[in-house]
Amino acid sequence: MESFLNRYRNITVLLLVIFAQLVLLAVQVKNDQNVRFIRVWTVTAVSPMARLVEGMRGSGISFVHNYITLHDADAQNRRLQAEVDRLKLENIFLTNELNTADRAKALQLFQQRTPSKTLAASVFSMGIGSSRKVVYVDRGSTSGVMREMAVVIPDGIIGKVTAVYPTQSEVLLITDPMFAAGVVSGKTHAHGTLKGTGTPLCRVDFVAFEDKVEPGDWFYTSGDDRIFPRGMPVGVVKSVRPGQPYREITLDPSGMSRGSPEDVLIVVDSVHQEIPDTPPANQQVYLAPPPPPLAPPAGTTNDAAATAADGSAGAPAAHTTPGTEADKMHAQYQKAAEGAGMLLGGGPTGTTPTRPPDFTKLPVDPRTAIPGRGTAAAPVAPVPVQPAAVQPVPAPKKSTAPPVPAKGTGPADLKTTPDAVRRANQAAGGPGGLPQP
């Protein structure tokens, strides 16, 4: 170093003196932007180094954050995992709340549609410590509940009330071995007795060997037990084995197909219904006739207007029979009275009646006729309206679902997304539209 300075001493001194005077100049002189050169030069000289230092600092900090302090990521991962778990629980809770609301709506709609008077109840306890399949509901004698009342849900029957307390009741489920109820096959009307087996499946006893029952057939309550109203769905046949003198039939109860129910209906006033000819999931869709025109043309009679409203020229006047049961019955009595030359509620029609009307021989609608009971007069059968635009709901190959109100709300459609199922349930309100638990 010393030899270097000795060798280049002159030029070194020259550069030092020149540099010193340049600095002196830079302190005094300003550029066009009124900034002293010493400042411009200093910034110009320092900026690259500052950028370099800043780059190194940023890279160092980034390296430390990304590679050295990774232990924080583990803690953060744990926190996030805990939050995900909490949100999952919250999601399950909210889903259950939605399902509860859907069940309540379905029960309400079922209450409105069934002729039997029912009382909604919630299951609040299971038969803990007991071998019996029982549950406890929050309705008791103060609510009008009595022993041997039927307990149902829209999917089917659940059980019967076996003990009543002031504010709660004990319900014996249909899967209990002590349970028994009268059932009838929907297809062949074969009578039998439903019995619990202690398993999720039930058994139908006392079905005669000659009665034809096949897997997939639906059984309904027969009403013979005086507990369950006739026509309530019970379940679908799972297997049939020949036996002497009775068949061995295993039944999958539709009311228990979704596990133990949480909300049930207690039948406090039974009204028997007809046994459906078709399985609950394969019932035809009813299509109302087209409405009559608002203003009939002048000069036409009411009959002509009704004929025009029917849409079929020359159709008999019976086609205009009102659709309600009371109207039908009124029409039957009116027809019987007219046959005797009398006006129902108005005495003779002008001609002397030859004989009084026989109201014991009224024409009976075959849809409401009880099997085995004859009719004295020819029935005045309303012409069924053929669905024009809406096709019947196709029957699934093997359906264990309860009745569905319309296509798109059946159990097969419940395999779709939960939201779609829930919306379909709320739109249709059918018992078969209950969401999956």
Add this chain to the structure above:
Amino acid sequence: MSYSGGRMLLSSQREGQVSRFNVWVTILVPLLALLFQIYVPLFFRFLNFLEMPLLVVVYLGLMRRNPVSGLLVGAAVGLAQDSWSKNPLGMFGITKTLVGYFAASIGMKLDVDNVLMRFILAFFFYVFHQAFYWVMERALLSQQSPFDLTGWLGLGVLNALVGAALFHFLDKLRVTA
């Protein structure tokens, strides 16, 4: 002490002898040159073309043949000239520092006792001085001074003539061994 007469280039560095001056000469001569540069043009405007401090720096650099000494004398004279002018400090200082350095460096190679060589060097350093000052004016002060090369050459000749006479006078102030 013998001085070379006919040759301009020295065959070796040992041929060139270092001239010595008294300290008062080293201080007083530049000071007088500065005073001349300041006051004489006030009374004799036609002498404004003379650059007496530059000629003194060139002479001292050539005679002393020491680059460090030459650049220090140039820096001192230039800064003093800046301090008496309206220029920022360092304009003349840097220029004359370079002149003193190069004059001392060239003085080691040339026979600076030759009159013609002295004339040429005085002319060259005057033009170099003016050109470098013009560059610094444009670069540092952003002053758009005209590039008057013809004027620089003409004034360079005049300064070289004056410088040759001045150098002859200053030779008498050297310390003889």
